Amino acid sequence: MTTAPERQVRLAAPVSGTTIPLADVPDPVFSSGAVGDGFGVEPDAGQVVAPVDGTVTLVAATGHAIGLKTDSGLEVLLHLGVDTVELKGAPFKMTVSAGDRVRSGQPLGTMDLKAVTAAGKATTAIVVLTNSTTHLAGLEVTPGHVAAGGPAATATLKDTSTEPAAEAVATTGRTDGRTGFDATAADIIAGVGGADNVASVIHCITRVRFYLKDASLANDDVVSNLDGVIDVAKAGGQYQVVIGADVVDVYDAIVSQLPAGAAGDADEAAEPVERPTTPLGWVKYGFSSLIGVITGSMIPVIGVLAASGILKGILALLTQFKVVESASDTYQIISAMADSMFYFLPIIIGFTAAKRLGSDPIIVAIIGGVLAYPSLAHMSNPDYIVKSSEDPAGFTAPYHIVRQIGNTIFNTDFFGIPVSLPQTNAYAYSIFPIIVAAWLAAKIEPWLKMWIPAVIRSIFAPLLEIFIVSTLVLVVFGPIVMAISGAIATGVTAVLKLSYPVAGLIIGGFYQCLVIFGLHWAVIPIISQQIADPGYSPLNAIVSATMIAQGGGALAVWIKTRNRRIKRMAGPATISAMCGVTEPAMYGLNLKYGRIFLTASIGGAVGGLITGLFNVNMWGFTGAFVGFPSFVNPKGIDSSFTGFWIASFAALVVAFLCTYFFGFSESDLEGGKEVKKVRLGKREPN
Numbered sequence: 001m002t003t004a005p006e007r008q009v010r011l012a013a014p015v016s017g018t019t020i021p022l023a024d025v026p027d028p029v030f031s032s033g034a035v036g037d038g039f040g041v042e043p044d045a046g047q048v049v050a051p052v053d054g055t056v057t058l059v060a061a062t063g064h065a066i067g068l069k070t071d072s073g074l075e076v077l078l079h080l081g082v083d084t085v086e087l088k089g090a091p092f093k094m095t096v097s098a099g100d101r102v103r104s105g106q107p108l109g110t111m112d113l114k115a116v117t118a119a120g121k122a123t124t125a126i127v128v129l130t131n132s133t134t135h136l137a138g139l140e141v142t143p144g145h146v147a148a149g150g151p152a153a154t155a156t157l158k159d160t161s162t163e164p165a166a167e168a169v170a171t172t173g174r175t176d177g178r179t180g181f182d183a184t185a186a187d188i189i190a191g192v193g194g195a196d197n198v199a200s201v202i203h204c205i206t207r208v209r210f211y212l213k214d215a216s217l218a219n220d221d222v223v224s225n226l227d228g229v230i231d232v233a234k235a236g237g238q239y240q241v242v243i244g245a246d247v248v249d250v251y252d253a254i255v256s257q258l259p260a261g262a263a264g265d266a267d268e269a270a271e272p273v274e275r276p277t278t279p280l281g282w283v284k285y286g287f288s289s290l291i292g293v294i295t296g297s298m299i300p301v302i303g304v305l306a307a308s309g310i311l312k313g314i315l316a317l318l319t320q321f322k323v324v325e326s327a328s329d330t331y332q333i334i335s336a337m338a339d340s341m342f343y344f345l346p347i348i349i350g351f352t353a354a355k356r357l358g359s360d361p362i363i364v365a366i367i368g369g370v371l372a373y374p375s376l377a378h379m380s381n382p383d384y385i386v387k388s389s390e391d392p393a394g395f396t397a398p399y400h401i402v403r404q405i406g407n408t409i410f411n412t413d414f415f416g417i418p419v420s421l422p423q424t425n426a427y428a429y430s431i432f433p434i435i436v437a438a439w440l441a442a443k444i445e446p447w448l449k450m451w452i453p454a455v456i457r458s459i460f461a462p463l464l465e466i467f468i469v470s471t472l473v474l475v476v477f478g479p480i481v482m483a484i485s486g487a488i489a490t491g492v493t494a495v496l497k498l499s500y501p502v503a504g505l506i507i508g509g510f511y512q513c514l515v516i517f518g519l520h521w522a523v524i525p526i527i528s529q530q531i532a533d534p535g536y537s538p539l540n541a542i543v544s545a546t547m548i549a550q551g552g553g554a555l556a557v558w559i560k561t562r563n564r565r566i567k568r569m570a571g572p573a574t575i576s577a578m579c580g581v582t583e584p585a586m587y588g589l590n591l592k593y594g595r596i597f598l599t600a601s602i603g604g605a606v607g608g609l610i611t612g613l614f615n616v617n618m619w620g621f622t623g624a625f626v627g628f629p630s631f632v633n634p635k636g637i638d639s640s641f642t643g644f645w646i647a648s649f650a651a652l653v654v655a656f657l658c659t660y661f662f663g664f665s666e667s668d669l670e671g672g673k674e675v676k677k678v679r680l681g682k683r684e685p686n
Helices: 113-118 163-172 180-191 220-224 247-256 279-320 329-343 345-357 361-371 374-380 423-429 432-451 454-498 500-516 524-532 538-560 564-578 583-590 596-613 625-631 639-663
Strands: 008-012 017-021 037-043 047-049 054-059 065-069 075-080 092-094 107-111 125-129 136-141 144-146 151-157 198-203 207-212 231-235 238-242 385-387 400-405 408-410 412-414 417-419 676-679 682-685
Touching: 037 136, 037 151, 054 075, 125 151, 180 220, 180 247, 198 247, 207 247, 220 231, 231 583, 238 583, 279 329, 279 345, 279 432, 279 524, 279 625, 329 345, 329 524, 345 361, 345 432, 361 432, 361 454, 412 454, 417 454, 432 454, 454 500, 454 524, 454 538, 500 538, 500 583, 500 596, 524 538, 538 564, 538 583, 538 596, 538 625, 538 639, 564 583, 583 596, 596 639, 625 639
Parallel strands: 385 400
Antiparallel strands: 008 151, 017 037, 017 144, 037 125, 047 107, 054 065, 065 075, 075 125, 092 107, 136 151, 198 207, 207 238, 231 238, 400 408, 412 417, 676 682
């Protein structure tokens, strides 16, 4: 059977050189075919031309990537070099802009091959058909040397005129052939302004979090009314699409439809295009950026933190009921499993923060290892240090002389420079010093790559980076950051000690407001610090009650409503909140219909008040009913465990009753936001 000529698209070589199969391209993401089918060209000249007739859809700010779309719907990505985004656009001079119409072989700009090579990067020009799954039936690459604009490959498009495809369009209303999570992902991408508008994307337990180049291009109404989307929120420089339990599947589908490098990493394009011009604007910008960094660093590990906290609680229960002896090897092994996440926190957060900030994750993880290194813990231990004015005679244990300058105690020195290490090695349990290290590394790495010759860079760049960043953190930035974070933690602790019940009432009533905007991530470092020292967190105990209260509101809706669609939503939302994830309940129901969020928050306030009255503490990270082991004191069950159950059930009952009698009625469904199907701009009643 012959192929219809109209189903074939000729692809020209974007540069003069030798064509190679996609599998031979020196980039694992492209060569694996994850982005789409295509080919590469090893260039011998820097003139860059269009590989197809079509419209320019994207020109990267750094000039290293250009997107095009043909009239037949084929999406083409031209990527110049490998990892050349790190060169900040220096070797590239593009002469076209998004929206321009180009012809195959038309000049697009130039690439300085010598500059790319001198920077230690591969110069391979990569052509990828990013919608291969839906549009491409086959691709035939012409091997050998080819001039820029000459024939390099022939793409055969899928035949969309067959009867099954027509039936699919009639059934789903779609013309791209996507179904399930792929369809949801395509619609979300279109709703946020298209793939070209996405700088990067990450996800948490319930939300897909976009960093958009231009947030004004996103259509909130379209995105929030999509099938599979609960709601939309904006905070921390992120455009947050609330999905619920299917977030991982939707995120994976979104990543598969975006250009390489969009997943998990945010580059400079993720920052607002317009910088603030006023002091207040800079404060808002700085806070937004800080929240973005915290979320990007903590989201990948929050589940592991929760699991470690539960394991710590289970171990405490096993010890309490004499199943495991605290002096046994079994106890030590389980304790290592539970504590390793917290002990090596700087290493793990260093890796995730580096990915978020654009520095080398391995190197920053090593710097995190420096902060957690046992010898630093030894030097910062108050049991092993004495002031220089004291006589160490008679000490049988190792000791370290410290000096006092003014009111500051310096417990070590570095090349004669006095250094103040936080006592009990708090660096090993804090995320902020290693985040600062990741930021410093992101600033230093480009400078090192620029000045160190490529032949020795692989050895001396990491050497200098580890030494410079570690020194700056330990001598300069670490003490500053620990002083600030310590002051915040001390302030929170002081408020709780001043009146734990009053603090519980206020925090319990208003904490979930932070979740609305995604700002609750700013509280996690404080909770993490409390669990590290003094070893328990009263703040997290209050937060736990607020989670159950939101579930109580959803439970009241589930029992009271006669609407099948709302009942199907309320059941899973209730279970999710009881397990510590409140977004499905809040965005799907509580914020959406009438007064449910307010009545549920009343339950949270009551739960927080009782938490304070019983002086409840929390030794793990996981809250709500699923986190009950976190309320077991390792020294023995006390009022924290019993108080947790009383406060939790009180929050549940109060939130349920207030919502059932005052917070929800069937008439609220008419005033709530109507959920509609929206498919690529086409809206249909559900």
